[in-house]
Amino acid sequence: MLLIPCPYCGPREETEFRYGGQAHLPYPADPAALSGAEWADFLFMRDNPRGDWSERWMHAAGCRRWFNVVRSTATSEIRSAYQIGEPRPESDR
Amino acid sequence: MSSRSAEGGGTGIDRARPLRFLLDGRTYDGLAGDTLASALLANGVDVVCPSPILGRPRGVFSAGAEEPCAFVEITAPRFEPIVPATAVELVDGLEATGRPGVGRLSPDGADAPTADHRHLHVETLVVGAGIAGLRAARGAARTGERVLLVDERHWLGGTAHSSDMIDGEPATAWIEGVATELNDAPEARVLIRATALGVYDAGYVVVAERGASWERIWHVRAGRVVLATGAHERPIAFADDDRPGVMLASAAVTYADRFGVLPGERAVVFTTNHTGHEAALRLADAGVDVAAILDVGDGGPATERARARGIDVRTGWAVAGTDGDPRVRAVHAVGPHGEEETLAADLLLVAGGWNPVVQLWRGIGGGLRYGDDRACFLPDGTGPAWLEIIGAAAGEGLPTVTPYWFTPAEDLSHHYVDLQRDSTVADVLEAVDMNLRSTEHVKRATYIGTAIDQGRTSGVLTAAIVNQAWGAGPGAQGPTNSRPPYTPVPFSALAGRDRGPLLDPTRCTPIHPWHVAHGAVFENVGQWKRPWYFPNDPSENLEAAVERECLAVRRGVGAMDASTLGKIELTGPDVATFLDRLYTNQMSSLAVGSIRYGLMLGLDGMVFDDGVAMRLAEDRFLITTTTGGAAKVMEHIEEWLQTEWTDLRVFAASVSEQWSTVALNGPSARDVLVALGTDIAVDRDAFPFMTWRDGRVAGMPARVARVSFSGELAYEINVPGWYGLAMWEAVMAAGGPFGIGPYGTEAMHVLRAEKGFVIVGQDTDGTVTPHDLGMSWIVNETKEDFIGKRSLTRPDTVRTDRKQLVGLLPVEPDVLLSEGAQIVMQDTGTIPMPMLGHVTSAYRSPVLGRSIALAMVAGGRDLVGSAVYAPMPGGTIAAVVTGPVFYDPEGARRDG
Numbered sequence: 001m002l003l004i005p006c007p008y009c010g011p012r013e014e015t016e017f018r019y020g021g022q023a024h025l026p027y028p029a030d031p032a033a034l035s036g037a038e039w040a041d042f043l044f045m046r047d048n049p050r051g052d053w054s055e056r057w058m059h060a061a062g063c064r065r066w067f068n069v070v071r072s073t074a075t076s077e078i079r080s081a082y083q084i085g086e087p088r089p090e091s092d093r
Numbered sequence: 094m095s096s097r098s099a100e101g102g103g104t105g106i107d108r109a110r111p112l113r114f115l116l117d118g119r120t121y122d123g124l125a126g127d128t129l130a131s132a133l134l135a136n137g138v139d140v141v142c143p144s145p146i147l148g149r150p151r152g153v154f155s156a157g158a159e160e161p162c163a164f165v166e167i168t169a170p171r172f173e174p175i176v177p178a179t180a181v182e183l184v185d186g187l188e189a190t191g192r193p194g195v196g197r198l199s200p201d202g203a204d205a206p207t208a209d210h211r212h213l214h215v216e217t218l219v220v221g222a223g224i225a226g227l228r229a230a231r232g233a234a235r236t237g238e239r240v241l242l243v244d245e246r247h248w249l250g251g252t253a254h255s256s257d258m259i260d261g262e263p264a265t266a267w268i269e270g271v272a273t274e275l276n277d278a279p280e281a282r283v284l285i286r287a288t289a290l291g292v293y294d295a296g297y298v299v300v301a302e303r304g305a306s307w308e309r310i311w312h313v314r315a316g317r318v319v320l321a322t323g324a325h326e327r328p329i330a331f332a333d334d335d336r337p338g339v340m341l342a343s344a345a346v347t348y349a350d351r352f353g354v355l356p357g358e359r360a361v362v363f364t365t366n367h368t369g370h371e372a373a374l375r376l377a378d379a380g381v382d383v384a385a386i387l388d389v390g391d392g393g394p395a396t397e398r399a400r401a402r403g404i405d406v407r408t409g410w411a412v413a414g415t416d417g418d419p420r421v422r423a424v425h426a427v428g429p430h431g432e433e434e435t436l437a438a439d440l441l442l443v444a445g446g447w448n449p450v451v452q453l454w455r456g457i458g459g460g461l462r463y464g465d466d467r468a469c470f471l472p473d474g475t476g477p478a479w480l481e482i483i484g485a486a487a488g489e490g491l492p493t494v495t496p497y498w499f500t501p502a503e504d505l506s507h508h509y510v511d512l513q514r515d516s517t518v519a520d521v522l523e524a525v526d527m528n529l530r531s532t533e534h535v536k537r538a539t540y541i542g543t544a545i546d547q548g549r550t551s552g553v554l555t556a557a558i559v560n561q562a563w564g565a566g567p568g569a570q571g572p573t574n575s576r577p578p579y580t581p582v583p584f585s586a587l588a589g590r591d592r593g594p595l596l597d598p599t600r601c602t603p604i605h606p607w608h609v610a611h612g613a614v615f616e617n618v619g620q621w622k623r624p625w626y627f628p629n630d631p632s633e634n635l636e637a638a639v640e641r642e643c644l645a646v647r648r649g650v651g652a653m654d655a656s657t658l659g660k661i662e663l664t665g666p667d668v669a670t671f672l673d674r675l676y677t678n679q680m681s682s683l684a685v686g687s688i689r690y691g692l693m694l695g696l697d698g699m700v701f702d703d704g705v706a707m708r709l710a711e712d713r714f715l716i717t718t719t720t721g722g723a724a725k726v727m728e729h730i731e732e733w734l735q736t737e738w739t740d741l742r743v744f745a746a747s748v749s750e751q752w753s754t755v756a757l758n759g760p761s762a763r764d765v766l767v768a769l770g771t772d773i774a775v776d777r778d779a780f781p782f783m784t785w786r787d788g789r790v791a792g793m794p795a796r797v798a799r800v801s802f803s804g805e806l807a808y809e810i811n812v813p814g815w816y817g818l819a820m821w822e823a824v825m826a827a828g829g830p831f832g833i834g835p836y837g838t839e840a841m842h843v844l845r846a847e848k849g850f851v852i853v854g855q856d857t858d859g860t861v862t863p864h865d866l867g868m869s870w871i872v873n874e875t876k877e878d879f880i881g882k883r884s885l886t887r888p889d890t891v892r893t894d895r896k897q898l899v900g901l902l903p904v905e906p907d908v909l910l911s912e913g914a915q916i917v918m919q920d921t922g923t924i925p926m927p928m929l930g931h932v933t934s935a936y937r938s939p940v941l942g943r944s945i946a947l948a949m950v951a952g953g954r955d956l957v958g959s960a961v962y963a964p965m966p967g968g969t970i971a972a973v974v975t976g977p978v979f980y981d982p983e984g985a986r987r988d989g
Contacts, residue, residue, distance in 0.1 A: 003295035003314065014294075018728065020736075027737045031883035039883050043696060058732070066735045075458055076294045077477065084736050 002071075005081045008063045020056030022046045023068040024088065050074050054088050057081075094420070094439065095348075095356045097124075097135040098380055103353025104254045104265055106131075114187040116141070116165070124352075126248075129181040129189060130156065130163055131352035139337040139420040141165065141178055142191030145544075146515040150419035151193070152337030153356075154512065155179055156344035158245060158288075158580050159325045159549035161512040162335070166192035171206055171306065172199040173583075175545065179344075180580070182247040182286070184305070205585030208308040213282075215239040218298055218315035220289040220453065223251025224259060225484025226321030227271045233319075234278040241313060242275065243300050245288040245580065248351075251323055252343070255350045255375065287311070291577025292318060292457045296479045301582045308586035317479050322450035324469075324485040328550055329363060329445040330499035330508040330518050330558075332414030338421030341550075342372035342442035349379040357440025361424045362386040363412040365468075366492040369444030370395035370406070376442075377402055384438050387412060387426055390495030411500045414507075415441060427500065446494040448553050449486045452575045463568020468494040469553065470571045496567055498557040510558070511551035513544035521555055525562040532556045536573045547575035602656035603753050603817030607825075608835075616838060619721045621657045624837040635839065640939040642836035643843050646803055647940045650759035651836040652824050655809060656817060659704070659723025660752055661730065663714045665743040672706060672714060674738070674879050675730065677863055677872045683708045688783045688800055691716075692863055692871050693726065694881025698890050700857045700866065701881075702726050705800055707785050715748070719853050723749050733880070752796075753817025755824050758807040758844070761831040763989050766790070766797070766808050768827040773797055775808075777988045791823035803844035804981050806989030843936045846947055849900065849977035855912075856898060856933040856947055862890050866898045867954065867977065896930045899953035900975040901961070906943030908970055910935040914963040916950050920971060924964075929953075932963065938979065945979050946972065 002014040028034055028042060047053060051074055058066045070079040070088060080089050101108075103126075110125035116133065123132030130153045133141060140150040141163035151162040160177035167173040167181065169188035174196025178189070217233035219226045222244035230242040244251070250268040253259060259267040275281045287302040296318050300311040326343040328334065340356055342364065348354040359382045362373045370392075373383045386399055387410040399406045409429030416423040417439075424436045448469050451461060459476035463469075471488040485491060499508050499518050508518035516539045524538040532555060535541065541555050542548025548555070552572030560569045585592075600620045608615070612631070613624035626638040633641075645651045663672070669681035676691035683689050688707045695701045702725070704717035718726040730745045757765055766775055773780065773788035780786055785798040793816045801807035812820045825833060842852065851857060851866055862885060863872050872885065884890060903910060914932045930950035938945045950956060956974040963970045976982070 001293055001295075001297050003297070020732070031878060034883065036887060039887065043884065056736070058728070060728070064731060066732060075477065078295075085739065 002076060002078065004057055004069065005078065006057075006059045006062060006065070007067050007081050007083050008065050009059060012059065012062060016059060016061040018058045018060040020058055020066065023054035023056045048073075052079060094137040094139065094358065095134040095354060096137055098349070098353045098355050100380060101353065102349070102379060103351060105248055105351040106353055108353075112183055112185040112187075114183060114185070114189070116189050117191060123183045125183075127183040127352060128156075129165065129178040129183055129187065130160075131348055131354050132183050133163075133178060134348055134354045134356050135352070140191075142193045144335065144515050145194030145513065149335060149515070150337055151335060151512065152420070153179060153340065154328075154344070155325075155341050155550070156347040157325070159546060161544070161546050161550050164192055164194075164513075164545070165189040166196065174198065176581075177545075180245070205583055206304075206307050208310065208583075208586040208589045210310045210312060210589045212312045212314075213241060214314045215241045216316045217241075217319060218243070218296070218313055218317070219319045219321055220244075220292075220298070221251065221321035221323055221450075221484075221486070222246075222249045222283070222285070223321060223323050223484060224253050224256070225323075225486075225489070226251070226319070227253075227268065229319045229321055229483060230281065230283070231271050231274055233317075234275055234281040238280060240275070240278070240281040241284070241315070242281070243284045243287040243289055243302075245286070247286050249283070249285060252347060255346050284311070288578075288580050288582075289453060290579050290582055292320075292453045292480070294457070299577070301578070301586055308583060310586055310589060315479070317481065320453055320480070320482040320486055321484045322453060322482075322486040324447040324449045324491060325549055326368075327445045327448050327553055328443045329365070329412070329497060330505075330510055330554065331363075331412045332425075332500075332502060332504070332507045334412075334415070334443070334507075335509040335512050336415045336417050336421050336441075337419050338417060338439055339415065339441045339443060342369050342444040345381075345440070345442050346372045346375050349376055349381070355379060355381055357421075357438070358382060359384050359438045360440040360442055361412070361426070361436050361438040362442045362444065364388050364444035365390060365446050365497045366444060366494040367393050367395040368447070368492050369442070370399050372442060372444060373399055373404060374402060377404065381440065384436050385426070388495075389497040393493075411497070412441065412443075413500050413502065445497070445554070447485070447491045448549075449482075449488055449491070451482070451486065452547070452549075452579055454480070454482050454486070455574055456577060461571055463566075463571070464488060465568070466493045467491045468496040468567065470568070496557070498554055498561065510554055511539070511541040511544065511548060513546055514540045514551075516541045516551075518558060521558045522562055525559060530559075530563060532559055532570050532573050535559055542573050542575075545581060548572060549575075600657075602654055603814050604654045604656060604755075604821045607818060607821055608654065611835065613835075613837065618657060618838070621720060623657055623720070624654060624835065626837040626839050627835045636937065639837075639839045639843060640937070642834065642840035643939040645832065645834050646759045646805055646836060646840065646844055648760070649832045650757065650761035650765055650828055651834055651840070652821070652828065653756040653758070653836050653841055654821065655754040655756040656752065656814075657720040658749070658754060659718030659720065659726060660747070660749045661716050661718065661723075661727055661745055662709075662748045663716065663730070663743055663745050664712060665741070666712050667741040668712055668714055668743050671734070671738065671741050671743045672716075673876060675733070676706070677879055677881070679873050679876060680706050680708075680714070685710055686784055686786070688785055688798055690783075690871070692868065693729070694863070694879070694884075695859075696881055696884065698862050698881040698884030698887065699859050700853055700861050700863060701729070703851075703853050705798075707798060721854060723747070751814055752811045753814050753820065755810045755812075755817075755821055756802070756807060757810060757824065757828075758801065758803045758805045760806055760986070760989055761828075761833075762806045762808055765824065765828040765831055765833060766810075768830070769823055770827075771795075771797075782987055791820060791827070793820055793823075795820070801987050802841065802850060804848040804984070805844075805986050807987070842934070843938060846934050846936055846945060847938050847940065847980040849947070849979065851898065851947070851977075852934070856949070861896070861898075861949065864890070865895050865949070894952045896949040896951050897953040898933075898977050899948055899950050899957065900977045900979055901932065901946040901948050901972040902975055902979075903944050903946070904960070904971040904973065909937060909944045910946040910963055910970060910972065911965060914965060914970070916948055916961050916963055918961060920960075920962045920969050929961065941979060947977055950974065
């Protein structure tokens, strides 16, 4: 079970959180302008790297705030957590 | 035979405290401090249970959790399905039965002991209380840290009892000293009889502690986890290596030193390293006659000490096989030049080398490397930063070994590798002959490592045989991975108190006590208890009650507890903009005081939830959700507000439990409302359909909404939760003269199906668009955007052969379709035939006097009027496709 550093509450057990998948996939400004392939890409396609990536979490049994986490998919180690709207920390790229 | 030493000895037993126990119905005597295995050996018991597949007699092979042979079922003091006798602490009155292979549940249904769960945060957790673990825990405790030390055994010190001096002190005194120091440290805690089941992310370790009449699961978060799990000695395979009297050399030392038990009278030691010689010397000291030491290597310095004791040490010799019935009586030895000799002995001690206990280490990603000198797999230093492994588990102090895995022979079918699976060297080689290269594949072919011990004594041996057979180096492949739990743990312990009524929270409405008092039959809707139907008397069945409840609503009036509907209040200057994006239809145009039905879609365009929106003020809406969808809709709203539309000034608050709702449905609903006494103008022009009014009803503050899920004239009376029961009772009293009765969810489902109203999650399944439901009227194509809009023009969602919602009328009006039944176009023919869809809802409609159904059928709207068929086990049911609205299609009844 992960120990997730909620930026608002501090480290808490994974069971308090809801997973939100890949981060930094903004809703398109004008979905109608996208081709079918572009929309399908946004809707269905996700990265699947080995190593660090950014993912979304929501502290469902706590502050109920969404935030982003950089976590290694290889070791599950969490590098950092940051608020929605903040860029992914440079040092973790 | 084995016996308790008359000469004393045994640092772990109390000879003044005898205990009595039973094995297979026979009474034996043991001592406080014994394990079941040591007590059995003390009584000269050779055979504990037959082997699981071949039924070969098996005795005690080891002295710990690695035991592959001596398994028992415990029936007293409390039931345990299958445990190794080597890991059972003897208690007075213990009753055991030999039980090979697979355990069974308690035959008399005895309940499991109480189990609680505790959470603990520490700076340092040390697993294993041998010398290394005790040192590590003491070191951490001296810094003032919070420290937890756990060990699976019922004593501290591990095998330190076989050390003469530790840090200049006698071993027992040293252990006592550390224990006292840890006991006195305010932040240190020591748990014995406590097994670390698994090590997980970020220093999370689950520990199972066994008490006399209880179990406890500890959830430990540690800043640093130190594994001091020691090493297990491993066997060597030779013919009939499973015979009682064959034992790991270190186990024999433990029985002699700790329990004062001599595991035999005359021993042969078969060794690959100096620890076999040391074991021989200790056993000789304890009184065992050591006939010979057969060392496959060149012996080394220990050879001289053994010879000085008069022991016959032979280098380059090995054991080829054993004889005995069942216990070992002769050992067949083979010399470096093929010479053969039979040695009389009743004990054969095997010292094949040492495997660090790395199961917990590997489980969380710790890496291994092969150590050529020690011929074993050692931690390679990679792994999480918070994880350390020390002592013998890290290879410290392990002897240099002459690698030797099995004694060659023509027939290898009695060279047992995994004694708990009766698998042999021949089995492994057969798997290799089938071209299996990976030890993981060999495991699946031979079952080696799949037993309770997960291959603790057999894993490295199997890997070595596979490597050798393929001509690879001895470290080319390691043993298969093992998984938590490290040793078996009762499900009841993991469940703890989360059983029966405490398994899941139960949610009840404020009106619940009335339902209970009036004999409601309940159904679970999520965590909610909802009245399913209200039998008039206990003999009235579901069908009869539902018919009565439905007709009451169609002809008079009925009331339903609708309090479980999800309710979310949204406030803020941008609330209308937000709801326009959330729903497929326009909410910003809704007037204050009015109500609009709405559908929410997922981004994929599929129906996600439905409900109504009431505009309470320009900047304030109250929306309802399905009972089961309340939490996910709230999360959906929060997600969009927090992650995408952060510029929108909207607050959302769940108010589901702030309100109780009484749904008053039927032609007489208005009369009942008037009879209740209200200051709201209730005539049809003053209070039209799909509006709400605040006022007082029966003297209580209420918000009344004219929404209908039955198609009848209906008022939903919402009151603050604590008025719920009072309002319900007032409604029942005022409605008495009008013949009011309560109705449950089943009647509600029938009534809505008669009207063709869908239930999200019953008639939809996450693959259904509004167009599929025939609800294009609610999709506002001119809105700039809403969640899911773009997906409604994907090639897949505009297919005309998608499954569409239709009604079905069985040709035989008394025949009820089954929900889930498949729909086909032929009444006979060859199976398989194309399946067009399935029935989503099926009921007997009391008002129509016939059965009806809703179904999702491919291209269904074009099939209206056609016959379709539902093949069922009892025969094919024919039905005619109709529109989904069966009753009052013009909507003439909603205004009363």
